[in-house]
Amino acid sequence: MTPDAEFGYELLVCRYAELTWHPSEGSRPAIVSRQLGTQERRWDTVVLEVDPEAFERRRAFGDRTIDSDLLHVVRGAPAEWAWYRDALPDPGYPWRYVRQAVHRAAGRDLIEKRRRNNRIQLRRVRPYPDWVERIVAVENKPDLDRSAADRLADQLTHDIETGLADEAWLATETTGERVEPALLREMPVEAGILATDFDNGVDADAVDVAWHPSDLAPGEGERRDRETETLRLEIAERAYGKGWRSYHDTMRPDCRHFELRRDGRALLPYCAAKGKVPTARECSGSCSEFSPEPPQWRTKGWPIEGGPGKGFERVLARRRERERDRAENVE
Template sequence: MTPDAEFGYELLVCRYAELAWHPNEGPRPAIVSRQLGTAERRWDTVVIEVDPAAFAARRAFGERTIDSDLLHVVRNAPAEWAWYRDALPHPGYPWRYVRQAVHRAAGRDLIEKRRRNNRIQLRRKRPYPEWVQRIVAIENKPDLDRSAADRLADQLVHDVETGLADEAWLATETTGDRVEPALLREMPVEAGILATDFADGVDADAAEVAWHPSDLAPAEHERRASDTETLRLEIAERAYGKGWRSFHDTMRPDCRHFELRGEGRALVPHCAAKAKSPTARECSGSCPEFSPEPPQWRTKGWPIEGGPGKGLELVLDRRRDRARDRIADDESE
């Protein structure tokens, strides 16, 4: 069954997207993340459609996010040694921050660095690939009532008008009947509607398209502004490093009541004390039911730095890595 909180529904939508994207046009290689966006707009679920060959090349840069300062260095690093101020375009902020980014990039083995004539020089180790093909934004609302429709309509109109994403969707839980037409009329016609049914958990057939989205990408002869393209890449990089299973970063898996429960082909957090899927706000050290793992749990077959909670984190991290591996494997076949 669908978890109680909208947070739990969000995780199920993420897992569905990982299994079955694109719901309208057939399988596409993609990575999925959640709660990403800009200062003006945060999306519930983000799907980054990728080119498998370029994605495999991106993986050579490591598993961590390459942040905006590092992207400026890595994308513009020259093939031959050059002073960093000659090699990189002016960033629009002081050069000392670029110098710090050069040191960080070299420390992560993203570029090569040396000092000649008291100047810092750099060169690339490999070209940074154009691995992002399309960005899809999904708003999740399992219970679509009138007030929810009004709020979501404004958000989706913003997504359509800014054109930061290539598609905008609303995911909502089906009730067995058609979604009320009056509610759908509140939505911009360019946004797709995904009707989900997670009563038996998540699988690739747990949703269907109730309304087809429009393509929000620029026409073939047009291009997005360069700052918009940079912002899209920054969002994609955060999605790559974070994934959608990173909820354990803001929850307390070290609590003895924290569990992972199967919902079909998805794993979602569950609180044994409250018998529900908690939100990140509920699952915190201030929760009255919070009970830390006893120290002896952490020395009986578990890593010394953690107990069963650390094991649950490893499970989630491995599943994220397997999702990445499948995309790279598609390229090698």
């Protein structure tokens, strides 16, 4: 059993997906993120299977998320100069918000803009690529009991019916013991089931496919509606910018007790005061054990711009960038 059954397990599943995806059909270039979705549904783990060449073109737009307003501008920007209201499709909301997005997009060098005859014109820097091949949703539940099985069955059924994901999985922990078949039968037949045992590390041998998923993508000649496709792309952009190591954004790496510790091929947050992997709720300024790192730490062997906490953030950022490089360079 992983420390902190929910959060720690989620991070290990993310690392497994990053290292060895796909579970049953061979290696595929992929980007992994966590805790993403829509207002109605949030997925524990999101796996983006990408086209390496198109993904390289997406990276040319930078490392940050392109949000929904910016996507409207970047995807619609013409090859030649044009007034933004002629060039872009009707957004369905006031054009003044589009104008603001045009300014933001130009400020990030996502497009070019100029003013002619008191009108704002724009043109694209480069075409926005079709870089996402498939979106896979994974629900993580290490301790699968009856109540959890009922709840997850409803959630996975929702995923299947909405058509946002191309594939849906449940990941649950065995720790050497058999998962109760009756609980697995509660799951919709379209969802795959991963039986995991991370006691000896995170690799392909730590996971067995207990049930293969159905392909939820539309059949030949069919297409998702425009709203669903837009939602999928917005989720993909958030996953690209966020990754799964962004837990430091909601935790306190500047606490003297915060550490990063290796668990096999995974690097997890660790609280030295509590001797466990903390959750974001626990690792906060309101924690009774919270103790800010002293200023002296920032001048003794650490870069001048920060202490150990900033160092942890840079380590996690470098690892996210390395995985982007790997997805881009898969042949």
